[in-house]
Amino acid sequence: MAKRGKRQKQKVVIDEAVVHYQTGKVREAEQICIDILGQEPNHADALHILGDIACARGQYDRAIGLYEQSIASKGKNSYKSHNNIGLVLEKQGKIDEAIAHYRKAISIDPKQGALHSNLGKTLYRQGKIAEAIACWQRALGLRPDDPKAHNNLGMALERQLEYDRAIEHFQQALACKPDDAEAYDNLGRVKEKQGKYSEAMAYYQQALALDPNRADIHNKIAYVLDRQGNLSEAIAHFRQSVSLNPKGQNIIITSLLPYRSRKNYQRP
Numbered sequence: 001m002a003k004r005g006k007r008q009k010q011k012v013v014i015d016e017a018v019v020h021y022q023t024g025k026v027r028e029a030e031q032i033c034i035d036i037l038g039q040e041p042n043h044a045d046a047l048h049i050l051g052d053i054a055c056a057r058g059q060y061d062r063a064i065g066l067y068e069q070s071i072a073s074k075g076k077n078s079y080k081s082h083n084n085i086g087l088v089l090e091k092q093g094k095i096d097e098a099i100a101h102y103r104k105a106i107s108i109d110p111k112q113g114a115l116h117s118n119l120g121k122t123l124y125r126q127g128k129i130a131e132a133i134a135c136w137q138r139a140l141g142l143r144p145d146d147p148k149a150h151n152n153l154g155m156a157l158e159r160q161l162e163y164d165r166a167i168e169h170f171q172q173a174l175a176c177k178p179d180d181a182e183a184y185d186n187l188g189r190v191k192e193k194q195g196k197y198s199e200a201m202a203y204y205q206q207a208l209a210l211d212p213n214r215a216d217i218h219n220k221i222a223y224v225l226d227r228q229g230n231l232s233e234a235i236a237h238f239r240q241s242v243s244l245n246p247k248g249q250n251i252i253i254t255s256l257l258p259y260r261s262r263k264n265y266q267r268p
Contacts, residue, residue, distance in 0.1 A: 014045045026053055044075025051084060060088050083115055090122060098122055104166040115145035117152065124156060132156050147177040154186055163190050181210035185217060197224050213246035 013032055020029035030053050033046040051066035053069075067081040067088075075081075086101035102119040109115070120135030136153035140146060154169035167190055186204035188203035201224050208217045222237035 002104070014043075014049070017046070017049055021049060021052065026056070029053065042069070042073040044070045044073040044081075045077070047073060048075070048077065048081055048084075051081065055088055060092060063088050079105040079112065079115065082108065083118060086118060086122075094230060095113060095122060095126060111142060113139040113141075113146060113149065116142070117146070117149050120149075120152060120156075120208065124152070129156050129159050131159075145176045147173040147180050147183065150176065151182055151186060152178070158186075158190055158193075160265055166190055179210055181207045184210065185214075185220075188217075188220060192220070200224050201228075213244055215241045218244065 013036060017029040017032040017036075020026070020032065029049060033043075033050050033053075036043050036046040037050075047066050047070035050065045054060075054063035054066055064085055067085045070081045071078045075168045079089075082105035085165050086098040086105065089095075089098035089101065099119065099122055101222060102115060102122065106115045106119065116135045116139035120132040120139065123135060133153060133156045136149050136156065139149045141154065143149065150169045150173035154166040154173070157163075157166040157169065159179045168189060170186045170190070173186075177183070184203045184207035188200045188207060191197075191200035191203060201221065204217055204221045204224065208214060208221065211217070218241035220235045222234040222241065223235035225231075225237065247268035
């Protein structure tokens with residue numbers, strides 16, 4: 001009975017630590033976890049939270065060590081620690097090791113859609129598009145209202161030139177999240193590839209309205225305007241893109257467009 005009461009009290013305290021961490025009170029969360037570990041050195045949840053804090057501070061090796069301790073303590077949420085180790089390893093460029101941890105996390109709890117999504121993103125980065133598609137399909141089978149998974153699956157289908165299917169998933173992303181600038185951007189890109197410039201422009205403009213500081217969207221709008229023969233507006237958007245991202249390669253294009261206009265320059 002006393003043990004049960006102690007566990008319940010610790011759960012309340014851990015929940016408090018989680019709330020502190022999620023609301024930016026990192027030191028308070030950290031101190032709670034340190035206090036818990038002073039009484040129970042192998043408390044899996046406390047170790048995991050300290051791993052999250054170390055990761056947020058860029059202390060990646062320390063974070064991995066804490067997550068590994070949490071896993072060794074056999075907490076019921078060890079899949080989270082495997083997943084987070086995967087995220088850290090990916091940041092360190094250790095992709096194969098990251099994939100192994102994502103797969104381990106999935107083997108522990110295959111019903112977590114986010115785990116399948118993380119594995120899908122990593123496989124996509126490796127160019128394993130078919131495997132990534134399968135991961136995002138599993139993720140959406142578990143969480144059909146996940147806009148990120150719809151966007152990611154759409155981009156993978158786009159890579160395979162399955163434009164109509166890609167469009168379906170971008171539109172589903174918007175159904176889940178109507179203010180998703182990324183989904184509008186994705187729709188614009190696919191419509192542009194299909195040569196449907198008016199539709200592409202409409203989607204890009206909606207993306208820009210939601211996220212006006214996106215230099216890349218100004219750039220895309222400029223290219224569409226250029227293809228439509230509207231050079232003055234194209235130049236204006238190229239310049240806006242450069243003002244938002246001065247280091248971008250658009251500087252070269254901005255300087256070329258007036259020359260193109262004067263000299264009847266034709267793009268190769």
